[in-house]
Amino acid sequence: MTAYSRVAASGDEPMIDVRALRKSFGDLEVLRNINFTVEPGGVVALIGPSGSGKSTLLRCINLLVIPDDGAIRVGETAFSFGQGARVPRAKALAAFRARTGMVFQSFNLFGHLTVLENIIEAPMQVRKMSRDQAEKLAMAQLEKVGLADRARQMPNTLSGGQKQRVAIARALAMEPEVMLFDEATSALDPELVGEVLATMKELAREGMTMVIVTHEIAFAREVADRVVFMRDGVVVEDGPARQVIDTPREEATRNFLSHFH
Numbered sequence: 284m285t286a287y288s289r290v291a292a293s294g295d296e297p298m299i300d301v302r303a304l305r306k307s308f309g310d311l312e313v314l315r316n317i318n319f320t321v322e323p324g325g326v327v328a329l330i331g332p333s334g335s336g337k338s339t340l341l342r343c344i345n346l347l348v349i350p351d352d353g354a355i356r357v358g359e360t361a362f363s364f365g366q367g368a369r370v371p372r373a374k375a376l377a378a379f380r381a382r383t384g385m386v387f388q389s390f391n392l393f394g395h396l397t398v399l400e401n402i403i404e405a406p407m408q409v410r411k412m413s414r415d416q417a418e419k420l421a422m423a424q425l426e427k428v429g430l431a432d433r434a435r436q437m438p439n440t441l442s443g444g445q446k447q448r449v450a451i452a453r454a455l456a457m458e459p460e461v462m463l464f465d466e467a468t469s470a471l472d473p474e475l476v477g478e479v480l481a482t483m484k485e486l487a488r489e490g491m492t493m494v495i496v497t498h499e500i501a502f503a504r505e506v507a508d509r510v511v512f513m514r515d516g517v518v519v520e521d522g523p524a525r526q527v528i529d530t531p532r533e534e535a536t537r538n539f540l541s542h543f544h
C-alpha cells in the first residue's frame with residue numbers, strides 16, 4: 284500500500300472521498316470507521332453534538348490530524364493510513380493542505396500583519412508567487428468578500444464578521460480545491476453571523492466543494508445538498524439536507540435536532 288498516489292481524474296468521482304477512517308487519541312476512539320464523500324461542487328453540512336468528532340474529521344480531511352487507519356482522497360491526491368502505509372512526507376502534506384482551505388472558529392489571523400499581508404503570506408511562501416502577483420490575487424479575493432477597502436488595516440480594527448471574511452479570503456488565495464469550515468460563525472456576535480453565512484453561500488453558489496461544520500441548522504437546510512449527522516465518532520445519518528433536517532430517520536438525529544427549535 285502506498286501512502287501517496289495520483290488517481291486518474293474522472294468526472295463521476297467524488298471530490299472528497301474518505302474511507303474506513305479511524306482516529307484515536309490515546310484510549311479515546313474519536314473516529315470509528317468513517318465513510319464519507321462529497322461530489323464536485325457539493326456542499327455537505329456536518330452536524331452533531333459537541334465531542335462527536337466533527338472537528339477531528341475536518342482536520343483529518345486536510346491532514347492537520349493524521350488518521351490511524353483508512354484512506355482519504357481530495358481531487359487527484361490520495362493518502363492511505365495504517366499498517367503498511369508510509370507516513371506522508373512533510374512536503375506532500377504541505378502541498379495537500381494548501382489545496383484544502385480551512386476556516387476556523389477563531390479566525391487565526393496574524394495580528395501583527397495588515398489584512399493584505401495576511402492574505403499574501405501563504406501564496407508567496409507556499410506557492411512562490413511574487414509580491415505583485417500575490418497582491419493582485421489577494422485584492423481579487425478581498426473584493427469577493429466585500430473588504431477590498433480594508434486591505435491596509437490591521438485585523439484588530441475589524442469586526443469579528445470582517446475578520447472571518449478576511450480568513451475566508453486568505454484561504455481562497457491558495458486557490459483550494461475544497462473549503463472546510465469548522466464552526467466559522469460560532470464565535471461571532473449574532474448580528475455578525477449573517478454576513479459570514481452570506482459569503483459562504485456565495486462560494487457555494489459559485490460551485491466550491493465545501494464541508495461545513497455548523498450549528499446553524501436553517502443555513503444547513505438552505506445551502507447544503509447533504510447533511511451528515513455524527514455522534515460518538517460514527518456517521519449516524521447521511522442524506523439530502525431537507526430530508527435529514529425535516530424528517531430524520533434516526534432517533535438520535537431527531538433528538539439532536541429537537542434542541543434547535
Ligand code: ADP
Binds near residue numbers: 336
Ligand atoms: P467536535 O468537533 O464534534 O466537538 P472533536 O473532534 O473536537 O469533536 O473531539 C472529539 C473528541 O476527541 C473529544 O472528546 C475531544 O476531547 C477529543 N480530542 C480532540 N482532539 C484531541 C487531541 N488533539 N488530543 C486528545 N483528545 C482530543
Ligand code: MG
Binds near residue numbers: 339
Ligand atoms: Mg469541533
